[in-house]
Amino acid sequence: MFSRRTVVILGVLFFIAANILFLTIGSRSQTTSFLPYRVTLSLVAPLQEIFTRWIRFNEDIWKHYFYLVTAAKENNRLKQALNDAEAKLNQQEELTLANQRFRRLLDFKQTAAREVVAAEVISRDPSPWFKTVVINKGKSDGIGKGYPVAMSEGIVGQIIEISKNYAKVLLLIDRNSAVDGVVQRSRARGVVKGGEEAQCMFEYLLRKHDVSVEDMIVTSGLDGVYPKGLPIGKVITVERPHAGIFQHVLVAPFVDFEKLEEVIVMMPPLRHDLETGR
Amino acid sequence: MTYLFHIGMGMIIIVLQTTIFHHMGLVIGFYDLLIVQIIYLGLYRPLRESLVIIGLVGFAMDSLTGGPYGLYLTTYLWVFAGVRWSLAYFHLSNTFIFPFVVAFGVMLENLIHLAGTVSLESASVSIARADFRTVTLQLLWAVFTGPLALILLNMLSQHSGKWFLRLVTAGKED
Known part of the structure; x- marks a missing residue:
């Protein structure tokens, strides 16, 4: 009845139409959470967390140790002293910077007038078209979908997907935010x-x-x-x-979205007050 | 074994892309390395085996991105279908054609992602100069590194089979 060519063209057109329909339904249903995605997030996120911690550890070694070794070659006598001094200094600088970051978070926590949960960014969106990050806090920490995420500098985004221990945050700079x-x-x-x-x-x-x-x-x-x-x-x-x-x-x-490391998730005041009976 | 190798490889690529690449500053300019794996499956692996691997890898990517549900799965299926369809007309396993095949895959992925961005209700239909720059950079990376990645993946895939056989043989001898 139909030639093979017509059947192929009709088949391709059908698949394109089905695909568009599928994506449209997918984009509309973003308000509801999808269980298999939450499960996958729970499975992949721990690996991402391990990698991120490993990278940060290596970055610290690279920044704070190797260049000292190169410098030490110039003068053997000063090597040990310089190494120790620089290591202590770097450690102190790192501590100072971390202290400053945490102090800002703490100040923010005190002024936020809401209960907040601090979280660490463990991975970023693989696509340049979408701007999301995954944080290492989830339902078990009391946070939920739609909760706002912020830093002391300003707002970061909101949670769009959540699993037991991890959550996906849609950043302020995403086209859909x-x-x-x-x-x-x-x-x-x-x-x-x-x-x-x-x-x-x-x-x-x-x-x-x-x-x-x-x-x-x-x-x-x-x-x-x-x-x-x-x-x-x-x-x-x-x-x-x-x-x-x-x-x-x-x-x-x-907020500098390229340098996101720690963020805070803000709890809704009404729900928190109800839960704690305040 | 092939399933295990490709699913494992896919997971490694996903974790690398979402963690290390960002620390190396590659995220804006570098393309999705899974496209290379999908092209490899399209060129060298049977249909059923490929579909299972694409399904799992696409699903994992969809769970980690902010795009509409099924966007990566859709993308990989179309890239795979494009490669399979092209096999009937071109001799794609020729190494000299690899850069164009990978570039095609990257281009198709960006087009589908752009469509995916537009399909979301609140997104505005605008393509910035930065988007053109990102896509151009990705295509350049794909043309120059894609063939190498494809060849490397082929070699690893072949050797993984041999290593597995050696392991099984050693186990039987013991």
Whole structure:
């Protein structure tokens, strides 16, 4: 009835249509958690954690030890003394830096007015098209899907997938991320969406609203995810096109997403209060 | 044994891509090394065996990424189908064609991922200059290192079989 060529073409068209349907359903159902993915995350994440710890350990050795050995070749007598001194100094510097980071986290924890859980980033998204990280805290630590993730500098993102001990965080700079924000100075409201090259766009800001370069954008608290007043970023460009009702505003996030190491997950106040009976 | 080798290899690549590559600063410019494995399966391995491995590897990648469910699985299946289909028309196992085959796979992956990004409800349909730069870098890496990775994978796959046979023989002799 049909030639072989027609059957092949129809088959390919059918598979393309089925594929598009499958991906569309997949993208729509991101609000619900998928059990097999949670299981896979639980299986792969420990390996990633081991690798990450191993890399950091080796980086420390590389940065703090090997170059000392090279320097020591120039002067044998000074080698031991220099080694010891530098090792102690590096250790101290590392401790100071860690101390500073933890102090900032602690300060943030005290000012956050919510219960928070500190977590470590153990892996990043393999695709350059999506911006997510995996952290080493999960359901067993009391965190859940949709919880906001932040640092002392500002917001990082929100949890989109969670297993017992690990969670996947959608970063603020991902194209699919959207945060309700306000200009701190003028209180003009808009939506901060992930943009290009680790920057964000402040969308739906009406032309009449006052915004200028260097203005700080903070969370409005109206999206029901992030608490009000958390820093998001700083305005770097403002464009007012001749046509249209919105301004084009570009925002540089305060968080350096390339150097994410430790983050904190914020618990919802209502749920926590209910659980603890406070 | 082949299943074990390829699933193990896939898991190693996944862990490397999500951890070490980021510390080496390769994430923006480097392509998905699993594409090489998928092309290898398309060129040298039987259909049923390949589908099982692609299914597992694609599923693992989907659980670690922020894209829509099934995006990586879809990508790998289409790359695999493309390689299989091309075998009827081109002599793809020729080493000189390897750079183009890997580049094709990387290009197809980026196109599907772009479609996947757009398919998400809140994403805006915009391709930045940075995206072009990323894809160009990936293609360059793929052209220059893809054939080597493909040859290396082929060698490892062949040797893994021999090592396994040697292990089994040694076990029987004992």
